[in-house]
Each structure stands twice: as structure tokens, then as C-alpha cells.
Amino acid sequence: MSRIAQAFERAAAEKRPALITYLCAGDPDLASTPDLIVAIAEAGADVIELGVPFSDPTADGPVIQRASERALRAGATVSGVLDAVRAARARTSVPILLFGYYNPLAARGEAKVVREAKDAGADGFLVVDLPPEEAPPLRDHVVALGLDWVPLVAPTSTPARVARAAEVATSFVYVISVAGVTGAGHADLEVAAKRAADVRTATGRKVALGFGIKTADDARRAAPHVDGIVVGSALVTAIAEGGVASASQLVRSLRGALG
């Protein structure tokens, strides 16, 4: 069983959803990324989604866009991100899911970047601009090396597309709470969480809900219906405003809300 699947099992055994937190590698700089990963894991995150910065993040709202810009300005590269994963892996066993866009991965070479990610200690890939139709050949490399491939399901996804996403998933399916970009705050989380639960019923897959979950209260409302919740923009904001201390505090409060 993959480290990500194990994290979901562990959370389930504790009768709570897994807490998945996003941070952008290289924001504010690559040197601090391993420390942030370790601190966030210690504060209670079950899975770390590590953003690989891209110049044109069309699926992201302003908070993560700006984090990406800061990271690139501070010199983040794909190989630098992988070095940060390696450095973090020496200090924590928290699963690390690489989250990003296709072009920087393709530019490095699909086989090469997947092999490097595995060697560095990463656990999987979520590539926002690779829907199931376009996912091969990157996904083929990911699966061949035993890493996880995490697809997205949107509010607009038809039942056939939900099934397709479940087919390509290896551990969990990421359900987006709202048609929109990351950080959007207008979702009715209970409705979204129930929809995620329907996806779970229809597909037999574990589901995590993300986009727009910001506070402990949001987390508490979504929790009863899902296997995982994802918090991104709120954590990126906390890091920007108060570094490791604020990030840890936010993660502790989210984790507290999940029980």
C-alpha cells in the first residue's frame, strides 16, 4: 500500500478524514521548504501537497498565483523542488503529493522526472491540466513506478467522467468543491461534501474535498461526508504572513476540528 493510501487508512481508523495541506515549493524560497514540510507534518497534516511552481497557473486564484510568482522569482526550479523533497524526506515520513502543471514536468522529460521524484521520496502526482484523456504518458510512468496518480472531479463532471476519473485514480479522487480556481470562497461546503460522498458511493474510491476550505469551521462542516479535506490558499496565506509558526498553528486548528 502506498504511503498516501496508508495515511487515509490511518485517518479512517481514527474515524476522521485525512488532512491534506498545500504549500507552494520555493515560497518564500527553496531553503525553507523542507522546514515547512516537517513542521506542517508535525502539526498534524496527513498528506502534503507540494506545489511545483509554474509561470502560468490557470487553475489557481490570486493567492497561489502570487506564491508561484514569488517562488519563481526566488529561483525555484523543478530540480530544486525535488531536492527540497529529498531534504524533507530525510526528516519525515509524511506522504508528499506533487501538485502542479504539465509543462515544467514535460520539459524535464516524463520518464526522467517521475524517476527523480520517486528517488527523492515523493509519493504521487496531481497535474491539474492533465484530464484523463491527456494523462498518459505521464500517468503511465507514475503508475509503473508505483507512485500515486490523483485525478480531479469537478462539479461539472458527468457521471461518465466521474467513472473515468475513478478508473485512473490509484489511491483517492480529488473532488473540487466549486467550479472555479483555487482559493475561491463561495462553495456551499455541505452540498459539496455530500456530492463528494456521492462520488465515493458511485466509484468505491476514497474522496478528498478541496478548493475553498479555509477555516477549522469549514473543515468541521465538510468532515462527516469525506475521506479527506484539502486546505491550500489559507495555508499559503498563513505562511506568507507568519512563516512556520502561523502555518503550524493553522494546521493544528484544522486537525483539531477533524477530531
Add this chain to the structure above:
Amino acid sequence: MSTSLPGRFGPFGGRFVAETLIPALDELESAYASARADAAFEARRLELLARWVGRPTPLFFAENLSREVGARVWLKREDLCHTGAHKVNNTVGQVLLAKRMGKPRVIAETGAGQHGVATATACALLGLKCEVFMGAEDVRRQSPNVQRMELLGAKVIPVTSGSATLKDAMNEAMRDWVTNVATTYYCVGSVAGPHPYPSIVRDFQRVIGDEARAQLLTDENVLPDAVVAAVGGGSNAMGIFAAFVDDSSVKLIGVEAAGHGVASGKHAATLTAGKPGVLHGMRTYVLQDEDGQIVEAHSISAGLDYPGVGPEHAWLRDTGRAQYVSVDDEEALAGFQLLARTEGILPALESSHAIAALHGVAKQLCKDARILVSLSGRGDKDLNTVRDALAARTAH
């Protein structure tokens, strides 16, 4: 409607977008197919092209320019279209489609502002709400077009992220579309973006090539030896090329913007100096660094200032069916002046690139070869830019 590998041109094209948009692209694909099969839709579109856009546009034999260039040059006068550029051919089609699909709101991205103006114009006519994303840098460079859009009732939204130019406007339009996909039609301005946009825009622009081909055959009873057009995203080039792709005797030549020169790194010559990659939902040639980050494009012409290019052009390039050359800012200015002086036409800076390439194209061909040029737009929008650039040149 969609297949497992939709909308490919060889290895290029595709749908590299967030899952949220895939159902919207499926919906668009089938709505487009049914509209094109609907005689009433086509009749309305053709009527608007004829009576509102002003088609067919003339094919003009440029006698004085021909003498200078050493070839026989015909200009396809897209500059005489309503709103002053070929862009309106596409927006008439797409905004009619938006209306048919029952979408009350249309969004668009624009670089030079021509596509924004054309979208705002079509929306005004057809009664749809229009919002246009435009890089803050382009808002500055193309202020007359911003005023036109606002007078037409559109809202112009300046985009400050990234390089604040066309690619960032397109990013922002995609973000808006993801967020408002149920009520909003995204009117893409070139043969770019995820499938089916490159095909839809090519089909709507194909009128340029179909008319020019028929006009030349009527006037001269021959096909041209070469067809030349400027390439930003590549809609006017694809529109004129499409009618000649199967005529193997006709050379197809696309002209990219070399900005300060391809060697300077400050250019928009994607097919000349880019590498295959993925941007804005399509696999195509892209200006990027070794790490796959998109590099800012540079051109004196805002409409060519784009680090990607339509995927069909990428395929025409790789198969050798079309050839792509580049022209720098200085040469484009000279092209602008050349056409103004010889034919009494102020071309758009985009089209000036095509004019500037003619000497080189003529040299490739035999003497008195027949060259057809897409004159994609008129230069009114560029007067400030041209004046400043010429003043800076004399100040040196």
C-alpha cells in the same frame, strides 16, 4: 462527442485544461457541430458577414508595391472589414454560437485590442454582455481600442499578473471561464486554446482564403505561387492558408515577430525559436526556458506578442507544408512605411510584418511570381506606437 484524443494536429492540439472545463468543451463541440449543420444559423452568419462586416473584402493588386518587391503582389483587404481587422469574421460566428447556446455573457482576451473590439462589437449587435481581459501593458499601448470597447458597452478588465500581456489575459479569461462556466461563453481570439477552439476559429476565418482563392482565379485564372500572412496566434494565417493547403504548388509562408531580433531573446518567434510544450490548453510550440516556464514574448506589435501559436501551425511547420520566417521590429516599421508610401494604405503593425517579409519571399521565388498577402488589419490603432518608434529612431 469527444474521442479519446480529441482535436489533434499530429501530436499538437488536445485539451490540457482543468477537469471543470472538459464538459464545457464537449458542449461547445457539439453545439458548434449542430450550428454548422443548421441552415438558418449559417444563413444568418453569412448575411452578417456580407451586410455588417462588409464581405467579400476586395482583392487588390498592389502595382507599386509589386515593383518595389520584384514580384506580383495581391493584398487581401481584411483591413476593410468592419472594426478594421480580420478578427470580426471569427467573433460574428462565435457570438452567434454563444447566443444559440443560451449563454448571456461573453468573455474574451485581447492583445492588440482588435479581438476585444470585434467581440464587443458582435455582442453589442446581438445583445450579449461582454467582458474583455487585457494585459495592463496592452491597455496602455492600445488605448484607442480600450476606448472603443468601452463605448461599445463592454467592460475591459486590466490584467496585472505575469507579464501583463496577451498570455496573461488568456490565463485570466480561462480562470473566469472555469468560475462562470454555466453562464459564460469564452470567445477565443485566435486558432489557439483547447480543442475545439483551434478548429472553430480556423473554420470561421477560412472565408479569407476561400474568397481570395476565388477572386484570384476569377481575375487571373491562376493560383498564387505563395501565400504570406503574419502569425501571432495564427488566425488570419490559418484562415488564408486553409483554402490552399491542398494546392501543393502554393507555398504557405507565415511571418512571426522577431522583436529585437531572435538572437536577443526578446521576440515572439515561437515557431522559429520555441520548443514543443503545453500552454493554454494546447500542445504546440511555446517560448519557454529549460525548466518549462513560459518566457515573455516581445514585439512592437501587441497582436503578435504571444509565446504560443495555434497547434495547426505547429503541425504545418513540422510536416514542412508551411514555412515560417521572422521579421524584427525595425523591419516591420519599414514594412508599415513601405505600404503607406506605395499604396496609400496604413497597415496594422501585425500586417506590416507580412509586408516586410515580401522582399525575402520574392527572392525565394522566380521573377514576377504571384504572391497573395493577407492584409489582416488597418494601422489606425498603431499610430501612437509607430510615431513614437519613428521619433526614437531619428533621435538616435
